[in-house]
Amino acid sequence: MNTDAMNTIDSTTPAAGNWALAAEHFATPDATALRRAYYAEVAGRYWKRPVTEAEIDEGLRDDPADGLVPPTGQFVVGRLDGTPWACGGIRLLDPVTAELTRVYVDPRARGTGGGAALLAALEGEARALGAGRVRLDTRSDLVEARALYARQGYQEIPAYKAGPYAEHWFEKVLA
Numbered sequence: 630m631n632t633d634a635m636n637t638i639d640s641t642t643p644a645a646g647n648w649a650l651a652a653e654h655f656a657t658p659d660a661t662a663l664r665r666a667y668y669a670e671v672a673g674r675y676w677k678r679p680v681t682e683a684e685i686d687e688g689l690r691d692d693p694a695d696g697l698v699p700p701t702g703q704f705v706v707g708r709l710d711g712t713p714w715a716c717g718g719i720r721l722l723d724p725v726t727a728e729l730t731r732v733y734v735d736p737r738a739r740g741t742g743g744g745a746a747l748l749a750a751l752e753g754e755a756r757a758l759g760a761g762r763v764r765l766d767t768r769s770d771l772v773e774a775r776a777l778y779a780r781q782g783y784q785e786i787p788a789y790k791a792g793p794y795a796e797h798w799f800e801k802v803l804a
Contacts, residue, residue, distance in 0.1 A: 646742050647710050650750035654749045655694040656702040663716035667733035674770050703754040707747045714738035719751045727760035744777045762802045764793035
């Protein structure tokens, strides 16, 4: 792995366990594999069937991650004991509002503190970009994600944007 492309983020909170979070370009091999796994899970749940590799390719082409680089955003990869199991992105919507996107923890690593650690790292990146609040949208069927956001202090808000897959909107004011 190219360590020059990473900027290590401190994750020493008790909830972080053995997770290491790092800002990483969205096109590294690990980040790409995690984005593909994210898309396979969310599309598969939505379509209620396994997703093909061609559908994943098409989905990633239709939803580029190029805004997830400084100065407009950042992508973060989480590793548990060295294995990449989580990812997420943050991008600025305006000078004070950042948006979470592509937040994913591999099902095999859920319940280990990775989601909380990932959100803490992404919130830190949002602060570094100058944001004072973070927003996101998600779907009703992504119950684990909605529960994670609520546990981490995100409050449901009225819709701040429209989208075919947006059914719930959340916001957290950053301290």
